[in-house]
Amino acid sequence: MEVKLARKLGFCFGVERAIEAAERTLAERGGEIASLGEIIHNRQVVERLAGKGLKVISEPSEAGGTVLIRSHGEGPAVLAELAERGVEIVDATCVLVKRAQRIVEELTRDGYRVVVIGQAAHPEVRGVCGYAPDVVCVDSPEDLDRLPRGGKLGVVCQTTHSLEHFGEMVGHIVARGYREVKVVNTLCNEVKDRQAAAVELARSVEVMFVLGGKQSANTRELARLCAEQGVPTYHLENWDGFRPEMAAGKGTAGVTAGASTPKWVIEEFAARLGEFDPAGQSATGV
Numbered sequence: 015m016e017v018k019l020a021r022k023l024g025f026c027f028g029v030e031r032a033i034e035a036a037e038r039t040l041a042e043r044g045g046e047i048a049s050l051g052e053i054i055h056n057r058q059v060v061e062r063l064a065g066k067g068l069k070v071i072s073e074p075s076e077a078g079g080t081v082l083i084r085s086h087g088e089g090p091a092v093l094a095e096l097a098e099r100g101v102e103i104v105d106a107t108c109v110l111v112k113r114a115q116r117i118v119e120e121l122t123r124d125g126y127r128v129v130v131i132g133q134a135a136h137p138e139v140r141g142v143c144g145y146a147p148d149v150v151c152v153d154s155p156e157d158l159d160r161l162p163r164g165g166k167l168g169v170v171c172q173t174t175h176s177l178e179h180f181g182e183m184v185g186h187i188v189a190r191g192y193r194e195v196k197v198v199n200t201l202c203n204e205v206k207d208r209q210a211a212a213v214e215l216a217r218s219v220e221v222m223f224v225l226g227g228k229q230s231a232n233t234r235e236l237a238r239l240c241a242e243q244g245v246p247t248y249h250l251e252n253w254d255g256f257r258p259e260m261a262a263g264k265g266t267a268g269v270t271a272g273a274s275t276p277k278w279v280i281e282e283f284a285a286r287l288g289e290f291d292p293a294g295q296s297a298t299g300v
């Protein structure tokens with residue numbers, strides 16, 4: 015079948031930098047380093063690096079030796095605990111996440127109550143929220159009753175959210191009549207470009223495949239945006255998730271991938287889908 019790739023897809027510079035830092039440190043130390051949380055939301059990459067000696071720990075209390083801070087970053091309390099334990103830190107926090115952390119500190123210093131639009135449980139958001147006291151984290155209109163009743167608000171957003179969601183949430187916040195709302199755009203352009211390219215592609219194909227880890231927030235957002243265009247959309251980790259009925263009776267398929275999906279996963283998927291013959295398959299829908 016005909017396969018079209020999104021003009022922007024796959025690894026972003028923040029993820030590339032984190033993987034390079036892990037590989038360089040593993041080579042220098044001869045293995046035996048730990049990542050605080052999985053380095054990226056991609057099972058294949060985590061398994062490949064585990065084979066080279068990168069183990070995954072989930073709490074700072076498990077840390078010893080050398081610890082890699084992934085691109086999502088960490089809050090100051092976690093970094094302080096690691097420092098206290100005498101751990102050597104390899105900091106691969108993405109520069110855009112660092113910028114969001116710094117802005118949260120600056121807003122607090124300037125007297126704003128910080129509001130983070132994001133998923134409270136997401137590691138990046140948990141870290142960013144640690145840079146100011148009493149941060150309010152909201153991600154849907156139902157969460158807005160948690161906002162303070164008055165005062166000055168300083169609003170930032172999870173880097174991987176869509177511009178559309180950020181804009182809608184800011185609109186709801188402003189409509190509540192605060193004296194002052196300072197909004198700082200902390201969205202990541204890498205994500206924005208991938209989202210725009212995915213939407214453009216989804217409008218011109220009969221089925222969309224969005225490749226990436228099931229835990230990857232930016233991949234899930236890509237899948238949501240594609241489905242919103244009215245095209246059957248499948249979020250798969252790799253070719254193993256493909257079933258013939260997904261592409262049955264379709265002539266053109268689009269492929270995009272989240273910021274933590276390696277090139278080889280995309281290339282393998284596109285090549286095998288290109289060899290797939292949709293004629294004669296029975297479609298079962300989304």
Ligand code: F3S
Pocket residue numbers: 026027028029085086108109110111173174202203204205232273
């Ligand atoms: Fe950084 Fe954007 Fe990637 S925030 S980690 S460049 S998705």
